[in-house]
Amino acid sequence: MTLNHTSRATIVGGGFTGLTAAYELASRGIPVTVLEAESEIGGLAAAFDVGGEKLDRFYHHWFTNDLEVMQLISKLGLDSRVEINPTNTGVYYANNFFKLSTPWDLLNFTPLGFADRIRLGLLALRARRVDDWMSLESRTAHDWLRQLGGDKVYQVVWQPLLKGKFGPYAKDISAVWFWNKLKLRGGSRGKGGEERLAYFKGGFVALAEKLAERIRELGGRIELNAPVSSIAHREGAWHVTTPRRGALGKGHRHHGAATSG
Numbered sequence: 001m002t003l004n005h006t007s008r009a010t011i012v013g014g015g016f017t018g019l020t021a022a023y024e025l026a027s028r029g030i031p032v033t034v035l036e037a038e039s040e041i042g043g044l045a046a047a048f049d050v051g052g053e054k055l056d057r058f059y060h061h062w063f064t065n066d067l068e069v070m071q072l073i074s075k076l077g078l079d080s081r082v083e084i085n086p087t088n089t090g091v092y093y094a095n096n097f098f099k100l101s102t103p104w105d106l107l108n109f110t111p112l113g114f115a116d117r118i119r120l121g122l123l124a125l126r127a128r129r130v131d132d133w134m135s136l137e138s139r140t141a142h143d144w145l146r147q148l149g150g151d152k153v154y155q156v157v158w159q160p161l162l163k164g165k166f167g168p169y170a171k172d173i174s175a176v177w178f179w180n181k182l183k184l185r186g187g188s189r190g191k192g193g194e195e196r197l198a199y200f201k202g203g204f205v206a207l208a209e210k211l212a213e214r215i216r217e218l219g220g221r222i223e224l225n226a227p228v229s230s231i232a233h234r235e236g237a238w239h240v241t242t243p244r245r246g247a248l249g250k251g252h253r254h255h256g257a258a259t260s261g
Contacts, residue, residue: 008030008031008032009022009025009030009031009032009033010032010033010034010035010238010240011032011033011034011035012035012228012231012240013034013035013036013037013043014034014035014036014038014041014042014043014208014212014222014224015041015042015043015044015045016042016043016045016204016208016211017043018034018036018043019034019041019208019211019212019215020072020211022034022215022220022222023072023211023214023215023218023220025220026214026215026218026219026220027218031219031220032215032220032221033220033221033222033223034215034220034221034222034223035223035226035227035228035240035242036222036223036224036225036226037225037226037227037228038224038225039224039225040224041205041208041209041212041222041224042204042205042208044057044058045057045058045060045204045205045207045208046205046208047203047204047205054202054203054205054206055203056203056204056205060199060203060204061197061198061199062197062198062199063184063185063188063197063198064084064188064196064197064198065184065188066184066198070082070198072211073200073207076207076210076211076214078200078207078210081200081201081202081206081207082198082199082200082201083198083199083200083201084196084197084198084199085196085197085199086101086195086196087101087195087196087197088101089101089195091109091111091157093111093156094111098110098111101195103121106120106121111156112152112153112156112157113152116149116150116152116153116156119149119150119153120149120153120157122148122149123145123148123149123153124182126148127148127178127179127182127183128182128183130179130183133176133179133180136174136175136176136179137174137175137176139174139175140171140172140173140174140175141158141162141173141174141175141177141178142154142159142162142170142171142172142173143175144175144178144179145158145175145178223242226242227242227243228240228241228242229241229242229243
């Protein structure tokens with residue numbers, strides 16, 4: 001048994017990229033189908049149930065300068081679900097915790113001498129002012145951060161972070177990746193210089209569900225438990241085949257553009 005559906009666009013994957021693409025297409029009146037291999041949408045932003053409440057599988061936040069996602073939330077009429085809070089960033093060094101969220105915290109960061117504290121602050125400012133990120137493509141974060149802040153700042157602050165995240169690959173991480181992190185975090189600040197992050201009430205999965213609800217209202221289709229087994233171009237159309245489970249039979253064919261999401 002084969003079930004046939006025709007769409008002008010087929011999105012492979014029901015994570016935020018796939019759902020957003022489907023929403024934009026459906027908003028323009030283009031028939032679209034989202035195929036998700038799992039039994040729920042969200043991808044890495046999916047959740048699990050605890051006592052009837054959904055919790056994000058992973059820790060998620062946005063920066064306040066992530067304008068595209070904020071605009072998407074506004075389009076969906078969900079601005080009231082966004083919470084923006086200051087962070088409580090800290091550093092564990094020599095068996096002690098040190099808060100490191102504001103410029104004042106930086107000035108009181110005693111693991112570094114006063115001159116190195118100033119170097120650390122200037123490092124963040126200098127990194128944010130880099131406009132030509134391509135000039136960093138041939139450099140590693142290891143070398144770039146040492147040049148900007150000196151060996152002591154690197155050893156106390158950046159080296160442990162790189163090792164903790166990337167292990168044996170710490171010295172190979174691109175300077176572009178690290179520059180982008182500094183630029184994002186540096187642009188997400190309050191009036192007092194404190195870092196501020198945005199969260200969604202109900203978890204990221206709640207936003208994914210609202211997005212899916214809107215896609216369906218616009219006439220789009222979202223199919224779960226629908227892993228894609230083949231994508232082929234035949235007779236002037238793309239054929240996307242999904243081996244269905246249970247009573248749904250052997251497979252679907254969707255005709256349209258296949259987009260990874």
